[in-house]
Amino acid sequence: MNDARKPEEPIVCARCGKTAETLPVTWTCSVENGSRHYICDSCARENIRSIEGRLDSAWW
Numbered sequence: 001m002n003d004a005r006k007p008e009e010p011i012v013c014a015r016c017g018k019t020a021e022t023l024p025v026t027w028t029c030s031v032e033n034g035s036r037h038y039i040c041d042s043c044a045r046e047n048i049r050s051i052e053g054r055l056d057s058a059w060w
Contacts, residue, residue, distance in 0.1 A: 030051075
């Protein structure tokens with residue numbers, strides 16, 4: 001089963017390539033074109049404005 005809380009293989013940051021065996025609560029997960037993309041906490045902090053800019057207007 002492909003559950004974000006129980007990954008079948010190591011989690012990899014889509015930006016820097018950092019890996020984690022289990023999903024850290026500080027990482028961000030987005031679904032793009034049906035696939036999950038994870039962003040580590042460091043990359044998320046560095047790119048927060050870009051991430052917020054992609055949210056649907058319903059979030060605001």
